[in-house]
Amino acid sequence: MTRVLIIGGGGMVGQKLAHRLATSGLEGAQDLDVTLFDVGFPLASAPGAQITGNLTDAAVIQNLAAQRFDVIFHLAAIVSGEAETDFDKGWAVNMMSMWHLLEALRSEHNATGGAYVPRVVFTSSIAVFGGPFPDKIDDAFLSAPQTSYGAQKASSELMLSDFSRKGFVDGMSLRFPTICVRPGKANLAASSFFSGIIREPLNGQEAILPVPDTVRHWHASPRSAAGFLVHAAGLDTSRLGARRALNLPGISCTVAEQIEALRRVAGQKTVDLIVSRPNADIAKIVEGWPRDFNPARAEALGFKAEDSFDEIIEIYIAEDLDR
Amino acid sequence: MTRVLIIGGGGMVGQKLAHRLATSGLEGAQDLDVTLFDVGFPLASAPGAQITGNLTDAAVIQNLAAQRFDVIFHLAAIVSGEAETDFDKGWAVNMMSMWHLLEALRSEHNATGGAYVPRVVFTSSIAVFGGPFPDKIDDAFLSAPQTSYGAQKASSELMLSDFSRKGFVDGMSLRFPTICVRPGKANLAASSFFSGIIREPLNGQEAILPVPDTVRHWHASPRSAAGFLVHAAGLDTSRLGARRALNLPGISCTVAEQIEALRRVAGQKTVDLIVSRPNADIAKIVEGWPRDFNPARAEALGFKAEDSFDEIIEIYIAEDLDR
Numbered sequence: 001m002t003r004v005l006i007i008g009g010g011g012m013v014g015q016k017l018a019h020r021l022a023t024s025g026l027e028g029a030q031d032l033d034v035t036l037f038d039v040g041f042p043l044a045s046a047p048g049a050q051i052t053g054n055l056t057d058a059a060v061i062q063n064l065a066a067q068r069f070d071v072i073f074h075l076a077a078i079v080s081g082e083a084e085t086d087f088d089k090g091w092a093v094n095m096m097s098m099w100h101l102l103e104a105l106r107s108e109h110n111a112t113g114g115a116y117v118p119r120v121v122f123t124s125s126i127a128v129f130g131g132p133f134p135d136k137i138d139d140a141f142l143s144a145p146q147t148s149y150g151a152q153k154a155s156s157e158l159m160l161s162d163f164s165r166k167g168f169v170d171g172m173s174l175r176f177p178t179i180c181v182r183p184g185k186a187n188l189a190a191s192s193f194f195s196g197i198i199r200e201p202l203n204g205q206e207a208i209l210p211v212p213d214t215v216r217h218w219h220a221s222p223r224s225a226a227g228f229l230v231h232a233a234g235l236d237t238s239r240l241g242a243r244r245a246l247n248l249p250g251i252s253c254t255v256a257e258q259i260e261a262l263r264r265v266a267g268q269k270t271v272d273l274i275v276s277r278p279n280a281d282i283a284k285i286v287e288g289w290p291r292d293f294n295p296a297r298a299e300a301l302g303f304k305a306e307d308s309f310d311e312i313i314e315i316y317i318a319e320d321l322d323r
Numbered sequence: 324m325t326r327v328l329i330i331g332g333g334g335m336v337g338q339k340l341a342h343r344l345a346t347s348g349l350e351g352a353q354d355l356d357v358t359l360f361d362v363g364f365p366l367a368s369a370p371g372a373q374i375t376g377n378l379t380d381a382a383v384i385q386n387l388a389a390q391r392f393d394v395i396f397h398l399a400a401i402v403s404g405e406a407e408t409d410f411d412k413g414w415a416v417n418m419m420s421m422w423h424l425l426e427a428l429r430s431e432h433n434a435t436g437g438a439y440v441p442r443v444v445f446t447s448s449i450a451v452f453g454g455p456f457p458d459k460i461d462d463a464f465l466s467a468p469q470t471s472y473g474a475q476k477a478s479s480e481l482m483l484s485d486f487s488r489k490g491f492v493d494g495m496s497l498r499f500p501t502i503c504v505r506p507g508k509a510n511l512a513a514s515s516f517f518s519g520i521i522r523e524p525l526n527g528q529e530a531i532l533p534v535p536d537t538v539r540h541w542h543a544s545p546r547s548a549a550g551f552l553v554h555a556a557g558l559d560t561s562r563l564g565a566r567r568a569l570n571l572p573g574i575s576c577t578v579a580e581q582i583e584a585l586r587r588v589a590g591q592k593t594v595d596l597i598v599s600r601p602n603a604d605i606a607k608i609v610e611g612w613p614r615d616f617n618p619a620r621a622e623a624l625g626f627k628a629e630d631s632f633d634e635i636i637e638i639y640i641a642e643d644l645d646r
Contacts, residue, residue: 161468288565
């Protein structure tokens with residue numbers, strides 16, 4: 001029996017992951033026992049035990065750690081837009097809770113004389129990068145974030161790497177592309193519109209485009225997100241060497257190319273529902289984000305994303321569109 | 324009157340800085356009022372008020388912040404060797420105290436309606452880098468530390484950058500080369516021998532070389548260290564753009580080249596006092612350290628180091644050798 005904890009299991013990616021684990025399992029694991037932790041479970045349809053709590057409470061984290069899960073997916077975060085407006089909350093949830101989690105896991109490690117070394121898979125983000133950028137960001141490009149969210153993710157990566165180097169946990173940080181098309185409602189992430197301009201029109205609703213259509217960005221589907229996480233949980237981490245943060249594969253395209261793909265998949269009437277309404281705050285955040293990558297290490301390690309933005313739209317239609 | 328705080332003012336670099344401020348002042352400042360903070364002042368000969376305390380005590384930090392210094396140099400750290408063996412102490416002093424300092428300064432900023440924005444100059448380190456390395460590390464190379472000390476410095480850089488981006492402080496992280504020749508006794512830094520093999524022979528004493536003489540490393544003198552700090556305090560930070568961590572200039576040379584320089588400056592009898600005694604623990608740490616840089620940004624911003632290792636030795640003889 002492999003015991004799995006998904007921190008942030010109530011969120012969209014957490015739910016996708018829980019469904020994926022229920023249907024496909026984990027490489028090398030016979031049976032899975034999955035527990036989902038989150039502040040709430042508004043979307044919950046995936047199987048698994050649910051624990052409700054707040055990561056800013058160190059005692060809550062200690063209780064989780066004391067259950068000595070074999071695999072811990074840490075997906076919980078205050079999203080980029082909210083972390084930018086609520087400075088305290090962003091640092092508390094996105095950085096300090098990682099510190100408390102790692103410290104609590106290290107206590108369990110020590111209490112077992114070093115026998116307990118959980119796999120920890122952490123969802124970092126391409127927001128750890130800040131411009132000026134090369135045409136394609138390679139695996140040796142610096143992390144110089146230009147948002148609090150990015151700084152919090154980058155700090156958490158450094159902690160996870162050091163606790164892993166010391167052998168207290170066996171961790172890995174996955175720098176997610178922007179996940180698109182997110183089902184459900186828009187969230188407070190500054191990146192929310194990248195999904196909105198596809199999702200809303202496909203549901204017959206108007207969508208706001210707050211940035212110029214020349215904006216280029218890096219995307220992968222929710223299906224790929226779950227795939228990244230499952231692949232990371234089963235990976236031989238000795239293959240990572242000393243660098244435990246990975247830039248993941250994705251699709252680089254402009255907003256105009258996203259819209260062209262939507263036209264090909266769903267027609268002009270759908271595209272006509274996109275309304276341009278510039279928002280300087282969002283444009284400023286997005287301007288500082290990466291546009292394209294050469295994720296050679298992750299590809300060599302077997303991580304896979306989509307081949308086109310059309311495919312990303314088709315996955316949304318197949319998995320999430322409610323007709 | 325410009326009020327200056329040197330956190331870590333009791334250490335070797337802190338004392339050099341205090342002497343420098345007393346003789347040369349700070350650019351743009353008429354009069355200086357200098358306060359030194361440290362756990363102790365065993366070397367103290369520099370002028371300035373002294374405050375003794377421990378950075379792991381958040382109340383101590385709040386008291387310092389409440390004095391609203393104009394310029395704060397943050398030099399205090401648990402050195403690399405000790406941070407590697409005492410994991411708790413390293414993270415507490417090298418990372419958490421930066422967090423508490425920034426939070427305390429932000430409280431003062433808020434209490435003044437945003438008027439108080441201190442200049443914060445933080446001594447980071449080339450230990451934020453980990454191999455594999457290019458021949459010369461450029462300004463866009465990733466920070467992937469392979470020691471706890473490096474991870475703590477890199478995390479602190481991220482926090483200082485984000486608090487600065489938000490306008491709570493006006494900060495800058497200086498990634499110091501290894502400072503050489505350090506006067507006084509060997510310390511617990513894994514890099515201590517780089518100074519020891521020059522200093523001990525010049526004082527007629529035997530010195531242990533724990534690594535092969537093919538080891539290449541990046542050095543600057545204590546005089547340059549003080550110069551970097553003073554230059555940073557007077558710099559127009561708008562010239563830094565969004566990236567507030569800088570790789571500083573230095574001298575790249577092998578241990579064999581260091582020894583050749585010592586031979587040129589002080590003769591064969593002095594060199595004969597160096598005894599090779601391999602230490603695997605030190606060799607392993609040092610193996611993961613950078614060897615050479617192209618510090619283009621810092622040079623363009625006017626930061627300067629020595630032109631040769633001979634000059635580094637001559638500065639030690641002129642400033643610190645007790646004949």
